[in-house]
Amino acid sequence: xxxxxxxxxxATKKPFNFSNLGWGRKTYLIIIWLFTIAILWVGANDxxxxxxxxxxxxxxxxxxxxxxxxxxxxxYAISKRRTTHLLIIGLLNLLYLNILDxxxxxxxxxISKKEISPPPPxxx
Numbered sequence: 001x002x003x004x005x006x007x008x009x010x011a012t013k014k015p016f017n018f019s020n021l022g023w024g025r026k027t028y029l030i031i032i033w034l035f036t037i038a039i040l041w042v043g044a045n046d047x048x049x050x051x052x053x054x055x056x057x058x059x060x061x062x063x064x065x066x067x068x069x070x071x072x073x074x075x076y077a078i079s080k081r082r083t084t085h086l087l088i089i090g091l092l093n094l095l096y097l098n099i100l101d102x103x104x105x106x107x108x109x110x111i112s113k114k115e116i117s118p119p120p121p122x123x124x
Contacts, residue, residue: 017079025078029078032075036067074105086106086108
């Protein structure tokens with residue numbers, strides 16, 4: 001690829017954000033956020049209504065924070081097309097035996113790699 005076509009590609013590239021994602025990735029992120037909100041809601045209500053005596057409240061708060069941080073990290077990695085982040089998230093999902101989520105993350109990673117790579121040079 002010559003320097004001129006590379007500069008053209010950089011000039012026409014749109015910033016990556018949630019609004020220019022495909023419908024599949026938007027749907028996935030919406031589902032992730034709905035489940036995260038539900039987990040936070042149920043978890044917070046459980047802590048407030050019936051705190052367990054054998055487990056400190058800080059442990060519950062830490063777990064809820066980790067759910068929220070995970071959703072934020074997935075949202076950032078998918079919407080900004082961060083392929084390294086997506087690889088790490090996918091490997092963590094495999095480590096936690098979350099196979100279906102890992103498949104989705106690796107699929108989104110391959111789509112993101114195609115979106116951020118420059119077009120092949122024209123062969124004339």
